[in-house]
Amino acid sequence: MTRIAVLGAGYVGLTTAACLAHFGHQVICTDVNEERIAALVNGVVPIVEAELPELVREGLSNGLLSFSTDNADAVHGVEFTFLCVPTPQSPSGRADMSYIEAAAREIGPHLARESIVVNKSTVPVGSTKVVERALRRPDVAVLSNPEFLREGSAVHDFLHPDRIVIGAESEASAVRLSALFLRLSAPVVVTDPASAETIKYAANAFLATKVSFINAVAALCEAVGADVRQVALGLGYDRRIGPEFLRPGPGWGGSCFPKDTAALIRIAEDAGYDFGLLAGVVAVNEEQHQRVVAKAVELAGGSVQDRVVGVLGLTFKAGTDDMRNSPAVEIVRHLIRLGAIVKAYDPTVREPVAGLDDVELCQDPYAACEGAVVMVLATEWDEFRWLDFDKVSGLMERPALMDCRNLLEGAMLRRFGFEYKAVGIP
């Protein structure tokens, strides 16, 4: 049994802590957010994440998982300290390293001799050096171990990774870290720290590129009368392309793709390389938000000024309560700028959302349909498939639906009298 500290009890930190405890390690997880830690101590998981509550309760009940707000005390005597604190986008586009540096400065004097500090946060190339300097502990090795989990399936992704990437200066410390993951059957890619840090940004940038690519192909499909669902199917069977991340939608969002693509563009710029390809990927994404709004306006008869628009879904994708950089929220903002009266429903959003004060937050999907000239399905929650569309149609001023996720069957909607538009479907 290895003693481990995990700093940050967010999507990555809490998942890492709970899964490492599940492997049989003794884990303490900290956060500066006292409310969050108070909830976790009582087995209450403050984020929507499948399987996580069960693992947290398992760890609490067998004593392998504990929580604290005291970083200095938590790292006392542990062999590994994982940094899972935020690296948000700063105004320049670069990743804000202040949380990482503050955490490193705080724990430096308290780390056990020859212990290992692991950067799991997504950090710019060269960040292991930044952490080393902040720690002021030459005996402590700093490794990069980027995380590839997705929100909504964080536990599953942590327990079934495609690969484990470890960036280390010394082979011995990489071997020590890899031993923690012996329960996983995944290839371990050991690199130098700069390459590991680059792999993480490149992976997110590539996935964002795939989604922007299929969104661009969807626009082409609309122009030439092809069906993007069939095109994606035909593309995806090519093993060099693969079927994942070829779902067109309202553009990608979330807490990572937007900030990580911006950061990689800045990393390249700072190093003297113009990453024009990635800038194009970001531009396609911004256009995509506008394209779906324009189609909704068309469905509303050309204007949404002073008219009710119902929005189904606010989170950046289904399966999470995370609204950071959500395309759905972006769509709502566009609609409000166009003068619409927006009513919105999301199964995970019960409290009014900061920054969306003008939106009427509904407690059930049908309330969002009342008096609407058009419904915009913005997040692919499964429950939207099973709405009573006869009832929806009856509640609306006129039945029209913009399906930004290609979730519904157009033919079925049209039988209920809807005017229906989707993405890349003639």
Ligand code: NAD
């Ligand atoms: P998050 O905002 O959900 O959680 C971070 C937590 O760290 C917060 O609860 C915050 O209060 C806490 N914190 C801040 N400073 C602290 C400190 N000094 N000590 C202890 N706790 C502190 O963030 P997240 O989504 O878990 O992301 C964390 C990092 O992992 C980011 O760099 C992100 O890019 C990366 N990442 C995220 C995902 C994802 O799906 N969310 C996936 C892979 C990588």
Ligand code: UGA
């Ligand atoms: C993404 C990556 O998938 C993870 O590997 C990575 O660890 C993580 O970012 C991170 O670094 O934080 P996540 O942001 O949770 O995970 O969500 P994804 O499932 O990747 O979706 C991102 C966005 O792309 C969402 O808005 C989603 O709706 C959109 N998307 C995804 C599509 O529009 N089409 C697709 O086919 C796939």
